[in-house]
Amino acid sequence: MFDSLKKKFSEAIKGFVGRERKEAEVAEAPKEGSRGNAAVPEQEAKAVEAEERAAPEKHAAPPNPAGGAAQKKRDAGARPERLVDLSIASRIKKTIIGSVALSDSEIEGLLSKLKISMLESDVTFDVAEEFAEDLRGKLHGRRIASRDIDKEVLGSVRLALLDILRKGSPGFDLLQRARSKTDGPFVILFLGPNGAGKTTLIAKLASRMKREEVSAVISASDTFRAAAIEQMEHHAARIGVPIIKSSYGADPASVAFDAIAYARAHRAAVVLIDSAGRQETNKSLIREMEKMARVSKPDMTLFVGESTAGNAIASQIVEFGKHMRIDGIILTKLDCDAKGGSALSISKLTGIPILFFGVGEGYDALVPYDPEFVADAILPSAG
Ligand SMILES: Nc1nc2c(ncn2[C@@H]2O[C@H](COP(=O)(O)OP(=O)(O)OP(=O)(O)O)[C@@H](O)[C@H]2O)c(=O)[nH]1
Ligand SMILES: [Mg+2]
Structure with a gap:
């Protein structure tokens, strides 16, 4: 890192x-x-x-x-x-x-x-x-x-x-923001390229929410990639949060719709919507994502990108941003990134704050964006 x-x-x-x-x-x-x-x-x-x-x-x-x-x-x-x-x-x-x-x-x-x-x-x-x-x-x-x-x-x-x-700080706490919504569940849609760490991140956030007594429901809306539903189910079972799923090939927007309805009925505070990985250049998958956003009306749409991809993430975000509003960035795999420069540049390039860093595979390997954390990680100690 x-x-x-x-x-x-x-x-x-x-x-x-x-x-x-x-x-x-x-x-x-x-x-x-x-x-x-x-x-x-x-x-x-x-x-x-x-x-x-x-x-x-x-x-x-x-x-x-x-x-x-x-x-x-x-x-x-x-x-x-x-x-x-x-x-x-x-x-x-x-x-x-x-x-x-x-x-x-x-x-x-x-x-x-x-x-x-x-x-x-x-x-x-x-x-x-x-x-x-x-x-x-x-x-x-x-x-x-x-x-x-x-x-x-x-x-x-x-x-x-x-x-x-x-300058890259979000200026708000995601869990607090979610807690403060009183008229229905706070819906968060996660998107990003293949393998960036979306599903793992949702598990980390669900685990954090469980610890902080914020009730969450997971929407297994990656109905595309083989074993994606089982992967999300495995995490949900380990953490102990409800998951709404369908079959492979089902409309991911309708799974999200069902998850939101479930959350309303059970007074859950948050819905975390997983999605299949996609490139910003794939028009049909972008249209599918637009539909998910239209149907689920997320309170927040978060882009999950691998830190190791460097500043290429910025152009991906700008392209995705032409089709839907993106409110925040999560940079994953910072633990595997020897350079880490995108953590300093990405907000300036996109005008969008970083909310969290993923720093490992475990549920606890999630660090809220903190300028002091980054400065400490970069600079030698004064002693
Ligand atoms: N070292 C490290 N590995 C991570 C981190 N986040 C995710 N991974 C690993 O990256 C791989 C892909 O993670 P997923 O969560 O499946 O990624 P995804 O974006 O959901 O992938 P698709 O659904 O296929 O698009 C897994 O092996 C994770 O354990 C991280 O912060 N650090
Ligand atoms: Mg996934």
């Missing part, structure tokens, strides 16, 4: 922090004797800074947010392992004065490495840019205490990541 992003972010941040710490220790040792006379080192730092201003190319690469070819060459040349290429003036100030304000070129070096990490992990260009822009604003002109560089850099990266992730 997010292995690639985590590894790249960790390498970048810890590589920088480790190196900066070593430099601070080495630089501080011989200067012991001159402590207590802050004016001298400050002058020294100013002199180096003035020299650097006069000939900036001697010390630091010019700021180049776009990362042109010349910049990339320079980045690949000297000290490639460092995240922020501190200038000599900044390093002296950091070790002697105890704090440093990162220059534009230092910040750009950091942003460029983080952006590349994101792009290589399936985060879309727009989202990586938005993140970098946000982080630039957070770091620009800020004084960073030299002993706290690790925490400060990590803290700013975390805040910028959370800013992006919060």
Whole structure:
């Protein structure tokens, strides 16, 4: 889960922090004797800074947010392992004065490495840019205490990541929403491509609802794929929730209709409608899905997509969205996705929030969308 992003972010941040710490220790040792006379080192730092201003190319690469070819060459040349290429003036100030304000070129070096990490992990260009822009604003002109560089850099990266992730938040709790409907059952229709994890997700949600005493009924409306009805029945029996089913080849919309009628009669709070997997390009299956939506009038239609499919899910959702309203996304199999970038990009691409992550095959392997959970999974710990 997010292995690639985590590894790249960790390498970048810890590589920088480790190196900066070593430099601070080495630089501080011989200067012991001159402590207590802050004016001298400050002058020294100013002199180096003035020299650097006069000939900036001697010390630091010019700021180049776009990362042109010349910049990339320079980045690949000297000290490639460092995240922020501190200038000599900044390093002296950091070790002697105890704090440093990162220059534009230092910040750009950091942003460029983080952006590349994101792009290589399936985060879309727009989202990586938005993140970098946000982080630039957070770091620009800020004084960073030299002993706290690790925490400060990590803290700013975390805040910028959370800013992006919060934009994908649903802003509501599905179970609470379902509970608050009083005039009949809250109907949820699940759709998505073959094998994405719809049936497993319905089982996970039914199990969660059972635990939280929200009464649910399952509609076995995949009447198409061999063994789909038995698969849903097996889960329903294990969890202990009623299931309404028919035979293979039956109209899935009529099964959903019967499930809703059953829920009304038994005052069940929720109806979970399974459906056969389908591609957005299959016109007859899309028409069948339109009919299911017309007949069941869902309170919520949720798209279930595999995280491993990356940002291709976004175009599937947009295509499905031309035929029916889609209210939320569930990203499954995040546990199998080394990149995980779609978790950061998909809401921006579609304008639709992510409600849950599927993180395994068990009934408990379901995590409500939580920006902090994602940030924790991506970022190294500050310690
Ligand atoms: N590792 C992992 N496996 C999952 C997850 N969700 C579902 N699966 C597995 O993915 C496979 C397909 O899951 P289903 O729930 O049958 O998928 P579906 O979308 O209903 O498939 P169709 O009905 O054939 O379209 C099963 O082996 C599940 O156990 C998940 O979050 N993580
Ligand atoms: Mg299924």
